[in-house]
Amino acid sequence: MSKIIEFNNIQRSFQRGVTVLDSVSFSVEQGEVLGLLGRNGAGKTTLVRIAMGLLAPQAGQVRVLGLDPRRKPLEVKRQVGYVAEEQVLPDFLRVKEVIQLHRKLFPTWDRAFEEQLLDQFRISHNAKIKTLSKGQARQVALVCAMSHRPPLLLLDEPGGGLDPAVRREFLETSIRYLADSGSSILFSSHYMGDVERMANRVVMLEDGRVLIDSDLDQLHEQYSLALIPHDSGATPERLLALDGCLAVRDRVDSLHAILQLEPDSSIKLLRDSLGVSAARCQPIPLEEIFIEVMGGQR
Amino acid sequence: MIVTLFRQDPACRGLGLLLLGGGLVGLLFRSLASTLPASTEALSGSTRGWIFFATTLVVFSSLTILFQQNFMTRASRMALALPIAAPTLWRVRILSILLASVLPLSLATLIAASGARGEVGELLLIAGLRGCTVLMLVAFLFQCLDSDLHMVQTGPHYLIYVASLSCAAVLYVGLVPLSWISVLLPALAALAAGAFIHAHTPLAYLLAPTQLPPLTQVDSAPPLDPDQLSQVDSAALTQDGVPQRPTQVDSAPLLDPDKLSQVDSAALTQVGVDSPAALTQNGVPQHPTQVDPAPLLDPDQLSQVDSAALTQVGVDDRWILHRTIFSTLINHWLNWMIAGGCTFIGLATVLSYGSGGNPMPHLFISLLWPVSILEQAVIRLHRIDHLPIPRGRIFAYVALTLLIPMVVGGSLGGLGLLDSDPASHVRSSQRRLHVPPETWEILTDAPVPTVTAPWGEAYTPREHRLYPGSSSAVYNPYESGADSSDRFRALQANRAVRAVHGRALFADEAFTDPDDDNPIWKGLRQEPAQGSTFLVPGFEGDAATSRTGLYAVGCGVAILLVTLLWSLNLLRQHPRVARWIATTCYLGLFGLVAAYYLATIIEDISGFSEALLVLPMILLRRLARAIPLAVPLLWLGNLPLALACYFLVRGLFCTIEAPTGKVRPIWKEYG
Numbered sequence: 001m002s003k004i005i006e007f008n009n010i011q012r013s014f015q016r017g018v019t020v021l022d023s024v025s026f027s028v029e030q031g032e033v034l035g036l037l038g039r040n041g042a043g044k045t046t047l048v049r050i051a052m053g054l055l056a057p058q059a060g061q062v063r064v065l066g067l068d069p070r071r072k073p074l075e076v077k078r079q080v081g082y083v084a085e086e087q088v089l090p091d092f093l094r095v096k097e098v099i100q101l102h103r104k105l106f107p108t109w110d111r112a113f114e115e116q117l118l119d120q121f122r123i124s125h126n127a128k129i130k131t132l133s134k135g136q137a138r139q140v141a142l143v144c145a146m147s148h149r150p151p152l153l154l155l156d157e158p159g160g161g162l163d164p165a166v167r168r169e170f171l172e173t174s175i176r177y178l179a180d181s182g183s184s185i186l187f188s189s190h191y192m193g194d195v196e197r198m199a200n201r202v203v204m205l206e207d208g209r210v211l212i213d214s215d216l217d218q219l220h221e222q223y224s225l226a227l228i229p230h231d232s233g234a235t236p237e238r239l240l241a242l243d244g245c246l247a248v249r250d251r252v253d254s255l256h257a258i259l260q261l262e263p264d265s266s267i268k269l270l271r272d273s274l275g276v277s278a279a280r281c282q283p284i285p286l287e288e289i290f291i292e293v294m295g296g297q298r
Numbered sequence: 299m300i301v302t303l304f305r306q307d308p309a310c311r312g313l314g315l316l317l318l319g320g321g322l323v324g325l326l327f328r329s330l331a332s333t334l335p336a337s338t339e340a341l342s343g344s345t346r347g348w349i350f351f352a353t354t355l356v357v358f359s360s361l362t363i364l365f366q367q368n369f370m371t372r373a374s375r376m377a378l379a380l381p382i383a384a385p386t387l388w389r390v391r392i393l394s395i396l397l398a399s400v401l402p403l404s405l406a407t408l409i410a411a412s413g414a415r416g417e418v419g420e421l422l423l424i425a426g427l428r429g430c431t432v433l434m435l436v437a438f439l440f441q442c443l444d445s446d447l448h449m450v451q452t453g454p455h456y457l458i459y460v461a462s463l464s465c466a467a468v469l470y471v472g473l474v475p476l477s478w479i480s481v482l483l484p485a486l487a488a489l490a491a492g493a494f495i496h497a498h499t500p501l502a503y504l505l506a507p508t509q510l511p512p513l514t515q516v517d518s519a520p521p522l523d524p525d526q527l528s529q530v531d532s533a534a535l536t537q538d539g540v541p542q543r544p545t546q547v548d549s550a551p552l553l554d555p556d557k558l559s560q561v562d563s564a565a566l567t568q569v570g571v572d573s574p575a576a577l578t579q580n581g582v583p584q585h586p587t588q589v590d591p592a593p594l595l596d597p598d599q600l601s602q603v604d605s606a607a608l609t610q611v612g613v614d615d616r617w618i619l620h621r622t623i624f625s626t627l628i629n630h631w632l633n634w635m636i637a638g639g640c641t642f643i644g645l646a647t648v649l650s651y652g653s654g655g656n657p658m659p660h661l662f663i664s665l666l667w668p669v670s671i672l673e674q675a676v677i678r679l680h681r682i683d684h685l686p687i688p689r690g691r692i693f694a695y696v697a698l699t700l701l702i703p704m705v706v707g708g709s710l711g712g713l714g715l716l717d718s719d720p721a722s723h724v725r726s727s728q729r730r731l732h733v734p735p736e737t738w739e740i741l742t743d744a745p746v747p748t749v750t751a752p753w754g755e756a757y758t759p760r761e762h763r764l765y766p767g768s769s770s771a772v773y774n775p776y777e778s779g780a781d782s783s784d785r786f787r788a789l790q791a792n793r794a795v796r797a798v799h800g801r802a803l804f805a806d807e808a809f810t811d812p813d814d815d816n817p818i819w820k821g822l823r824q825e826p827a828q829g830s831t832f833l834v835p836g837f838e839g840d841a842a843t844s845r846t847g848l849y850a851v852g853c854g855v856a857i858l859l860v861t862l863l864w865s866l867n868l869l870r871q872h873p874r875v876a877r878w879i880a881t882t883c884y885l886g887l888f889g890l891v892a893a894y895y896l897a898t899i900i901e902d903i904s905g906f907s908e909a910l911l912v913l914p915m916i917l918l919r920r921l922a923r924a925i926p927l928a929v930p931l932l933w934l935g936n937l938p939l940a941l942a943c944y945f946l947v948r949g950l951f952c953t954i955e956a957p958t959g960k961v962r963p964i965w966k967e968y969g
């Protein structure tokens with residue numbers, strides 16, 4: 001598979017002494033859906049903007065579709081679909097005019113696909129952008145981003161501020177499109193459910209560095225949640241002393257331990273180290289992994 | 299609480315700056331007013347016109363400030379959620395708006411009137427106060443609609459209403475004769491309007507009107523039964539793009555929550571994504587693992603698409619592209635206000651230059667505009683930056699916006715210049731000879747040379763230090779003293795004509811005749827008894843263009859200065875340049891320009907502003923003399939210079955990063 005995006009030791013800061021991205025390296029393969037995770041200010045948006053050519057890295061190299069986005073900005077932008085949370089469509093235009101504008105700018109525009117998407121979103125061609133709801137405006141942005149059938153979709157917090165129904169429709173449309181055309185998607189999001197639904201790989205950024213770069217399935221296998229009855233003799237202190245235990249929470253019915261081990265290994269560890277045999281282990285949701293890996297609930 | 303409301307109001311937040319501006323404008327008018335006679339009867343028609351014009355201009359500017367403060371908004375969205383009565387919110391808001399628009403004008407009026415004497419001072423006071431009361435009335439009238447809403451509903455009708463009111467206000471201030479009655483009438487009307495709005499203000503504001511306009515298309519179908527709504531499937535919804543009423547609904551069983559919890563990530567990966575149906579299987583979309591790789595577009599082919607492909611589209615498409623770029627980056631009311639002002643300044647600059655005046659004050663005001671246009675364009679650039687529109691094309695819009703009003707203003711001024719009287723370059727006013735500033739001289743560590751007439755009368759012109767303690771000074775070599783004889787003044791005028799136009803009216807020896815009735819120079823010393831100005835008589839110079847060479851050089855220097863300011867401004871956004879260096883340079887240069895301009899305005903305080911205004915013109919004259927080109931060539935030379943500067947700035951514009959601001963500014967709360 002060819003590499004659609006390559007970040008190679010990307011560094012970027014906006015103020016002296018405040019590094020937003022520090023030696024970030026990873027790549028996105030063709031047909032891959034990569035979820036970019038991180039706390040607020042971790043550098044997700046900066047990275048997406050660097051891929052789009054809207055920002056330049058202060059060190060390192062970025063290649064998008066084999067091109068340098070700063071040297072070949074038009075060629076890159078013509079092949080990329082971009083939707084961002086803060087993206088503002090020209091509110092003085094009507095939907096059909098916005099579409100017309102994009103049709104002019106993107107030579108590979110697929111008019112039938114555009115019609116199909118607009119019908120799917122049930123958006124009137126004649127509606128003024130300023131009269132649309134936030135969700136509808138985001139859908140128009142998605143139509144604009146996808147109708148030229150780009151080999152790469154860059155989605156920066158695409159679901160921010162949208163209700164679950166609109167968000168799901170938005171993301172499912174992206175996935176469907178991906179299935180049809182084999183394009184790649186790089187998207188940043190705070191909605192872990194969306195990431196689990198869409199991505200097959202995640203990259204977690206923390207303090208401007210790549211903390212985790214893993215397939216989602218592997219990530220799920222690496223972590224487990226152990227439910228340990230209170231009467232088993234285990235205490236939070238003893239659990240935390242275990243190698244691989246990230247956090248322990250005292251719940252009403254049991255202790256919940258988050259372990260950086262797959263479920264079978266976790267059960268074995270609890271049995272061998274603490275003599276706990278009544279523990280149950282289950283896969284851990286991505287949100288819990290995110291919280292614990294990022295240093296817990298600060 | 300009230301104090302907090304005032305503090306968060308955008309009108310109050312900018313009050314300090316507005317007061318400073320009002321004070322400076324007041325000082326400027328004060329310095330002008332101090333030259334006027336005390337009696338209104340002695341005022342010439344043009345002076346009366348100037349007072350009207352100045353007041354109209356100030357009121358017009360204050361109206362723009364009203365626009366800036368989002369006058370149609372009565373309360374911020376944040377304040378709406380607080381337990382504060384709407385009348386209180388409105389009082390705070392309207393008071394803030396009035397403070398921001400009326401207070402600076404009042405300050406300017408008081409300062410200006412304090413510099414005038416007698417009846418003229420009263421005239422200025424009436425003009426200024428009338429502007430204030432008219433502004434108060436306009437501010438109230440702007441807000442008298444939709445009194446139950448937190449913000450007046452804007453639309454075509456409201457825009458027409460606002461434009462009509464603004465025009466009426468400007469016309470009233472500019473055309474109605476000055477009298478105290480004309481001050482009181484708008485004040486009383488403002489009080490009545492204020493009382494009306496206050497009486498109609500509800501206890502709490504609404505965000506949107508309760509009465510909506512009738513729908514143009516009404517669906518006659520009866521509303522859906524809520525019980526059936528849950529059974530509507532998405533296929534039915536999307537049919538014809540219009541939500542359909544269900545006729546036959548599949549009664550698909552709801553998912554079992556227990557089953558849902560059993561879906562683990564391993565299972566998710568086992569399902570290929572082939573169709574939309576598969577995506578939503580079990581209500582959980584699957585992520586793809588295998589996809590057919592689609593061939594990527596060849597970058598070489600894409601680069602060839604560029605403009606050739608773009609030009610194949612229809613006129614309609616091109617129009618939308620132009621409109622999008624223009625409306626996003628340029629078409630903002632502030633730009634238009636500044637553009638209108640600068641067109642006027644361009645006109646005034648050329649006209650004042652054509653009559654022998656000093657164009658520097660106007661030129662320095664107009665410097666603010668290109669900087670402002672670029673700043674605003676860069677701020678909004680991120681809205682279209684993700685689109686594949688060449689930056690060079692975007693820059694063309696920004697540059698043209700600058701160029702067109704300047705050319706319009708300059709051309710209008712040029713028309714006036716062609717019609718100007720060359721004799722007006724040397725004129726006398728109140729026994730003081732006025733000459734073009736470039737004919738002054740610079741001195742460094744040397745005394746001002748004394749001018750001695752052939753008959754022995756001598757006068758040493760005053761020196762004007764560049765700044766307090768400076769060893770350099772400028773002086774007017776054609777100046778005469780209060781005690782100088784008429785013959786001496788005539789001699790100086792003759793010398794000035796020679797310096798300006800290249801040839802004198804008479805040889806200096808002609809003035810040796812002590813006879814006061816000598817017909818040769820008698821006309822030169824005459825001044826109208828009432829009027830304050832006389833032009834050099836008898837001069838039918840064909841040398842109206844004698845200053846055009848200097849003006850060509852001045853234009854070239856202005857191009858360079860704007861380019862420098864633009865470049866520094868853009869370098870601040872450049873990713874490869876340390877921002878603090880570029881910002882320091884930019885602020886330093888801009889600060890120098892601002893300080894220069896302030897010093898020239900506050901001449902009563904500084905006492906050296908004349909030197910600052912004259913010095914650039916003297917240096918320009920030296921530069922023009924150093925360039926061995928004829929006037930047409932000087933003008934032609936500006937063309938490659940402008941093109942080089944254009945491409946330099948364009949290159950920088952193409953490499954900057956568009957700044958983005960996620961945080962909603964406080965004043966947006968009022969929008």
